Amino acid sequence: AENMLRTLIAPGVETDTTDPWYDTAIRIRPMTFAAVDITDSNLHLPVENPFIPENLEVNPAKKSDVPQLITSSENSQLWYYPEHEFQLPKAQVFIHLKKAKVMTDARQRVLAKLYARTVNEALNTYSYPASLAGLNYRLAATDQGLEVAVGGYYDKLPVLLQRIFDEMGSIEISEEEFSRYRSSLQRALENNLKARPFQRTMAEMKNWLIDPSFSDTDLLPLVSDVTLAELSEFADNLKQDLATVTYVHGTLSSEQADHIGNLTQQYFPASASLPDPSLLVKAPVGKFQKIVEQDHPDKVMTLYFQGEDSSDTARAEAGLLAQMIASPYYQYMRTDQQLGYIVFAMAYPIKAMPGLVFIVQSPTASPEEMIKHSDIFFRQYEATLSTMDDEEFGLFRQGLITRLLEAPKNMSEKSGVFWSDLSSGRYSFDTRESIASEVEKLEKTRVLNLYREAVLNGGWSQLLYAKGDAAEGYTDIDDIDRGSLPRIAEPQYPLPEELSSTSVR
Numbered sequence: 001a002e003n004m005l006r007t008l009i010a011p012g013v014e015t016d017t018t019d020p021w022y023d024t025a026i027r028i029r030p031m032t033f034a035a036v037d038i039t040d041s042n043l044h045l046p047v048e049n050p051f052i053p054e055n056l057e058v059n060p061a062k063k064s065d066v067p068q069l070i071t072s073s074e075n076s077q078l079w080y081y082p083e084h085e086f087q088l089p090k091a092q093v094f095i096h097l098k099k100a101k102v103m104t105d106a107r108q109r110v111l112a113k114l115y116a117r118t119v120n121e122a123l124n125t126y127s128y129p130a131s132l133a134g135l136n137y138r139l140a141a142t143d144q145g146l147e148v149a150v151g152g153y154y155d156k157l158p159v160l161l162q163r164i165f166d167e168m169g170s171i172e173i174s175e176e177e178f179s180r181y182r183s184s185l186q187r188a189l190e191n192n193l194k195a196r197p198f199q200r201t202m203a204e205m206k207n208w209l210i211d212p213s214f215s216d217t218d219l220l221p222l223v224s225d226v227t228l229a230e231l232s233e234f235a236d237n238l239k240q241d242l243a244t245v246t247y248v249h250g251t252l253s254s255e256q257a258d259h260i261g262n263l264t265q266q267y268f269p270a271s272a273s274l275p276d277p278s279l280l281v282k283a284p285v286g287k288f289q290k291i292v293e294q295d296h297p298d299k300v301m302t303l304y305f306q307g308e309d310s311s312d313t314a315r316a317e318a319g320l321l322a323q324m325i326a327s328p329y330y331q332y333m334r335t336d337q338q339l340g341y342i343v344f345a346m347a348y349p350i351k352a353m354p355g356l357v358f359i360v361q362s363p364t365a366s367p368e369e370m371i372k373h374s375d376i377f378f379r380q381y382e383a384t385l386s387t388m389d390d391e392e393f394g395l396f397r398q399g400l401i402t403r404l405l406e407a408p409k410n411m412s413e414k415s416g417v418f419w420s421d422l423s424s425g426r427y428s429f430d431t432r433e434s435i436a437s438e439v440e441k442l443e444k445t446r447v448l449n450l451y452r453e454a455v456l457n458g459g460w461s462q463l464l465y466a467k468g469d470a471a472e473g474y475t476d477i478d479d480i481d482r483g484s485l486p487r488i489a490e491p492q493y494p495l496p497e498e499l500s501s502t503s504v505r
Helices: 100-104 106-122 124-132 157-169 175-193 197-209 216-223 228-236 254-267 312-336 367-386 390-404 411-423 431-441 444-456
Strands: 068-072 076-082 090-098 135-141 145-153 243-250 279-281 287-291 299-306 342-347 355-362 461-467
Touching (some): 068 254, 076 254, 076 411, 090 157, 106 124, 106 135, 106 145, 106 157, 106 216, 124 135, 124 157, 135 157, 145 157, 157 254, 175 216, 175 228, 197 216, 197 279, 197 287, 197 355, 197 461, 243 254, 243 411, 299 367, 312 355, 312 367, 312 390, 312 444, 355 367, 367 444, 367 461, 390 431, 390 444
Parallel strands (some): 076 243, 287 461
Antiparallel strands (some): 068 076, 090 145, 135 145, 299 355, 342 355
């Protein structure tokens, strides 16, 4: 004990001096605790690790190109992908517990975040032995409910999943613990609001474009008056009006995937229809701006061009244009004009709608200057694009195709790609391949025409989210009647035919 350094960081700590490097209040003192009595009664080996795998066989079902739908109803889905490429006795499991109220009610969203923090604290008991045994887990609130993710050696994965489900069903915390978790959530939201200005502007822009959606600014005022009783009620009612989507990916068998799906239904029986996803607000054609207030010395311009349709062809066109324009925009704005130390341009699809975003953050330049020079660049780049030879254009096109078709490096990355498509309702699981196929067909004339229409001639909506002074020529976005604007759903794909467990063996 005399060789131990004990550090306490907390709001109510008594201090008597100041740290000379960080200028923070501290107190340093000798430790007053009695030496620990190490006897046979309190010194022992760790208890048996229940998560150590015993079955290391690789026995997936027959090979499939995409995940298979095992069971489906209006309340739940179970998907399974038999992994053959990465021959390891591992699996990745994603479970989305969907509740419509979490999507539409800001207070329920706060409670979902607080509930996830509470359960994660209770699960700390299992995190270390699970990690030693090659298992990891994550529980997080989403815009539709709660997501449970478990990955690693598949043999004892159901054991860990059961422990997680048990903790989710029986949270018991004191007022003191609740107060600590609530303060932790409050600090996290406050820290999000202190993020770099370009991140804040992008977050505010997405919040305006997605309906329903709640920003950290919306949620923060609600945190302080949420009560333990409300959290307990949220936990007690979690199983009510619930829909579930379970995805099992790995070298485990279809019967084992079935078992995981049955565990989900056993603990969280689905009783509500799968909720419709959030929608995208279609901004009107024109130039609109929003000034974002933040206590930060830098200024920022986030200029977003929203596409007209969400077809794969449109996404391919926007993606290729972004691939071509990104480097010269950086060169002009950062290197030549030195307008900011953070500068980038990229494709920015939101809920399958293609888009372009141009971002500059600077300690000196104003958004007005950033916009002015961006407009100069846009006009100059038209000549660059129109005189580009076929060979150079082909290199850009092939570069994007290569990036889209880049093979996943491991099972986790591969399952993440499939889960992304599954979560967006793209049941063909071919987003990247389809867009790459469309890129291959593109000619330079089509991209040049798109550039002129979308960027130069104002054919696409332009939203400017800025920190600093307002820019001329842009209408205040708050003048728009957002409620009257059309909403756009992501493209709908039919569910594949349901497969029984026996048919995928």
